[in-house]
Amino acid sequence: MQLTNAEEQLMQILWKQERAFMKDLIEAHDDPKPAATTVATLLKRMQDKEFVDYIQYGRSREYFPLVKKKDYFSKHVNGLIKNFFNDSASQFASFFTEETDLSKEELKKLRSLIDQQIKTK
Structure with missing residues (x-):
């Protein structure tokens, strides 16, 4: 809801x-x-x-x-990916990185976070 x-x-x-x-x-x-x-x-x-x-x-x-902020926004973002990006996280990531004004440092931090998630999976 x-x-x-x-x-x-x-x-x-x-x-x-x-x-x-x-x-x-x-x-x-x-x-x-x-x-x-x-x-x-x-x-x-x-x-x-x-x-x-x-x-x-x-x-x-x-x-x-009764609902944690993290849980609400996680569901919200997942719905956004499903409804606007054909359920493709990579399409969402592409849009996010191209259409937002991220600095080189912020992009490096994102890459580091992704690399860390890859290691744990």
Whole structure:
């Protein structure tokens, strides 16, 4: 299941804070701050999608992520490769290295990471 852009933005804040009350989530947004009702609606939808849950403390709720950032983005990138690059990681890598403004140093680091993965397989 995917998050909308607004949900993903809120999820980024929650991943960073790990646990947060509504006021913390609102404060973490850039100005103009979203309304509490907007954040509450997003949190409810994210809870329905099983991305977040909360612990109730009186009238306050402390929210926390149920999905790890790494797992979400791994699934996201794999879907991107499948849907836009004919399920070919090499087509994705070719596009990524040609269409982004990577420096020679960044490309060398990528090659080193790939070489390391080859050794472990």
